[in-house]
Amino acid sequence: MSHQRLLGRSALVSGGAGGCGAEAVRLFAQEGARVTIVDIQEQAGENLAKAIRAEGSEAIFVRTDVSKRADVDVAVRQATETFGAPTVLFNHAGSIVVKPFLETTDEEYDWLMDVNVRSMFLMTRAVLPGMLAAGGGAIVNTSSISAVAATPMEVLYGLTKGAVHMFSRAIAVEYRDRGIRCNAVCPGFIRTAHGLREVELLARYGVDASEDVLAAQQGRMCEPAEVARAALFLVSDEASFVNGTHLFVDNCFTAV
Ligand SMILES: NC(=O)c1ccc[n+]([C@@H]2O[C@H](COP(=O)([O-])OP(=O)(O)OC[C@H]3O[C@@H](n4cnc5c(N)ncnc54)[C@H](O)[C@@H]3O)[C@@H](O)[C@H]2O)c1
Numbered sequence: 703m704s705h706q707r708l709l710g711r712s713a714l715v716s717g718g719a720g721g722c723g724a725e726a727v728r729l730f731a732q733e734g735a736r737v738t739i740v741d742i743q744e745q746a747g748e749n750l751a752k753a754i755r756a757e758g759s760e761a762i763f764v765r766t767d768v769s770k771r772a773d774v775d776v777a778v779r780q781a782t783e784t785f786g787a788p789t790v791l792f793n794h795a796g797s798i799v800v801k802p803f804l805e806t807t808d809e810e811y812d813w814l815m816d817v818n819v820r821s822m823f824l825m826t827r828a829v830l831p832g833m834l835a836a837g838g839g840a841i842v843n844t845s846s847i848s849a850v851a852a853t854p855m856e857v858l859y860g861l862t863k864g865a866v867h868m869f870s871r872a873i874a875v876e877y878r879d880r881g882i883r884c885n886a887v888c889p890g891f892i893r894t895a896h897g898l899r900e901v902e903l904l905a906r907y908g909v910d911a912s913e914d915v916l917a918a919q920q921g922r923m924c925e926p927a928e929v930a931r932a933a934l935f936l937v938s939d940e941a942s943f944v945n946g947t948h949l950f951v952d953n954c955f956t957a958v
Pocket residue numbers: 716717718719720721722723740741742743766767768769794795796797817844845846847888889890891892893894895896897898900926
């Protein structure tokens with residue numbers, strides 16, 4: 703049952719066309735938010751926006767590569783013109799490179815840093831002025847267990863998530879006294895396209911991320927909705943005194 707915790711708020715979700723992002727879009731809309739979905743997956747994003755509108759909620763899709771400044775600026779402008787300045791921002795879009803460190807190329811470094819880190823910088827910088835003018839808001843960035851727990855073949859990925867971890871804290875500290883909360887959600891392995899591809903690539907390089915190993919580390923695969931619900935908590939007023947923190951959604955992966 704909906705509690706309308708985000709009633710009337712303009713919310714922007716990056717990576718909103720699939721996986722946890724799409725779950726968050728559905729959940730935020732059920733809670734009364736007017737949602738701007740940004741993603742590179744055009745058809746899935748349009749379909750999701752349409753499905754949400756058919757259920758009586760408000761959503762638009764803006765095809766956006768979050769690593770590109772021009773795209774991000776257009777998305778934020780369209781969100782603002784349609785629903786008002788976003789006061790809820792879920793920076794979720796991201797990707798991964800899985801391969802031995804010594805085989806990692808300059809191009810892969812630039813690409814992953816752009817998609818996972820530059821994206822947060824660009825999007826947050828574009829959204830913050832409107833959020834401040836609106837009197838405040840809440841930002842959630844998707845970090846990972848990989849910000850604090852290393853997996854072989856994922857040096858580059860862990861590097862980007864370490865940056866996201868600190869970015870979340872730094873924004874929170876700088877803007878706390880102007881009504882902004884900024885937190886990170888840090889999932890374990892999730893049953894999404896990203897998570898399943900990661901497990902498959904790790905196996906290809908001889909890193910055992912089988913069901914048995916995952917069961918020992920985190921009980922089972924995390925479901926996308928479990929991450930979306932954590933993000934909803936963090937952007938809602940229920941988390942009014944939660945700021946600059948890292949919420950691990952990993953069923954003890956990092957607690958052991
Ligand atoms: N799946 C996992 O096991 C896991 C664990 C921890 C953290 N994460 C983080 O979650 C996010 C991945 O999301 P997911 O697991 O829901 O997977 P997913 O692959 O289903 O979703 C990622 C979404 O981001 C979009 N995207 C990718 N690059 C983009 C770009 N340049 N511009 C705009 N959109 C882009 C994709 O199209 C997709 O819709 C990443 O930030 C990842 O680091 C995933």
